[in-house]
Structures are given as C-alpha cells and as structure tokens.
Amino acid sequence: MWNLYKWKLKDVILASIISVLFAFICFATVHSVSFVVAPLVMPFGFGDIAIEFVFGIFFMSATLAAYVIQKPGVAVIVGTMTGVVQVLMGSAFAATLLPSAFFQGLGVEAVFFATRYKKFNLPVMLLAAVGPTITSFVLAWYRGLWMDLDFGFVATRFVIRLCSALLFSGIITKLLADRLAKVGVLKSYPLGTKYSQDIDDES
Numbered sequence: 001m002w003n004l005y006k007w008k009l010k011d012v013i014l015a016s017i018i019s020v021l022f023a024f025i026c027f028a029t030v031h032s033v034s035f036v037v038a039p040l041v042m043p044f045g046f047g048d049i050a051i052e053f054v055f056g057i058f059f060m061s062a063t064l065a066a067y068v069i070q071k072p073g074v075a076v077i078v079g080t081m082t083g084v085v086q087v088l089m090g091s092a093f094a095a096t097l098l099p100s101a102f103f104q105g106l107g108v109e110a111v112f113f114a115t116r117y118k119k120f121n122l123p124v125m126l127l128a129a130v131g132p133t134i135t136s137f138v139l140a141w142y143r144g145l146w147m148d149l150d151f152g153f154v155a156t157r158f159v160i161r162l163c164s165a166l167l168f169s170g171i172i173t174k175l176l177a178d179r180l181a182k183v184g185v186l187k188s189y190p191l192g193t194k195y196s197q198d199i200d201d202e203s
Contacts (some may be wrong), residue, residue, distance in 0.1 A: 056164035
C-alpha cells in the first residue's frame with residue numbers, strides 16, 4: 001500500500017504544479033481538437049479519430065510526475081488531480097473526465113509498481129506510456145460501445161493512440177524532465193539527484 005507519509009512538502013508542491021499546468025494544457029488540447037480541428041477534418045474521414053493523434057498529451061502529467069518524484073502513488077494521484085482541475089475549469093467532458101483521469105494515472109502507476117519504483121529508464125518510460133493507453137482504451141471501449149464498431153477502425157484508433165502516447169508521454173516527457181534535471185531545476189528530487197551525481201563523477 002502507498003505510504004503517503006513518505007511524501008515531503010516539496011513533493012506535494014511539485015505534484016500540484018504539474019497537475020495544474022497539465023490541466024490547462026489538456027483542457028486547451030481536448031477542446032481545440034474536439035470543437036475546432038475535428039469538424040475541419042470531418043469531411044476527410046478523420047473527425048472521429050482526430051483526438052487520438054494528441055491523446056498521449058493526456059498521460060503526460062502522470063508520467064512526468066512519476067519520473068521526477070519517483071515515489072509510490074504519484075502517477076495515479078497527479079493523473080487524477082489533473083482531471084479534477086479540468087472539471088473545476090468547466091470542461092465540456094466533466095461527466096466522464098474523472099474516471100478517465102484515474103484510470104490513465106493507474107495505467108502509468110502499474111508500470112512503475114511492477115519495477116518496484118526502482119527503474120526509470122527509457123524502456124520503462126515507454127512502457128509507462130503503454131499502460132494508460134491500454135487502460136484508457138479499455139474504458140473507452142465499454143463506455144463508447146466500440147465493440148459494435150468495425151474492428152479495423154477500432155484497431156486504427158488504438159495504434160494512433162499508442163504512437164501518440166509513446167511520443168508525448170514516453171519520449172518527450174523523458175527528454176523534458178532530463179533537460180530540466182541537467183540545468184539544476186530538479187536538484188532536490190530523485191531525478192535531479194541522479195544527474196548531480198553523474199556530474200560529480202565526471203568532475
């Protein structure tokens with residue numbers, strides 16, 4: 001079971017910042033794609049799957065927080081809180097947002113739990129992007145009654161969502177966090193400590 005007493009004030013602060021920041025990013029992304037981009041590409045047959053190309057952005061808060069803070073419970077808590085903030089912002093998708101945010105965070109958490117929170121390399125980050133892809137897709141499958149749709153269409157959605165997750169939540173998230181760690185912004189967190197030790201070893 002997660003021991004939240006191991007969280008320090010700095011962990012709570014960073015988790016809150018990431019949750020709020022990505023709530024704004026996700027809010028802007030989902031509304032702009034759903035109400036602007038999707039209608040524009042609808043005549044070309046991409047309206048229903050337009051959101052899939054950027055779906056990986058919705059997992060970024062959970063993967064980023066877990067990668068930087070490296071403590072149990074971070075991914076699912078930050079992922080859920082990102083959804084909570086969006087609901088408070090008046091999201092048009094508030095009715096389904098909280099379960100989605102929770103299961104996305106849970107998908108990320110499950111991967112780091114499997115490593116006992118000891119591995120945070122690129123392969124694990126990519127798997128952490130795969131986790132929420134699967135949990136979010138299963139949830140959408142039943143909630144959207146996708147089992148009645150053509151298998152090829154559903155499979156295409158999954159592949160696009162997976163590629164988006166690998167790019168945004170896996171690769172870009174890791175590159176972003178590593179860059180911040182290298183310049184010393186995250187020096188009080190496990191990821192930043194790792195880079196500080198590497199620099200000391202080289203000097």
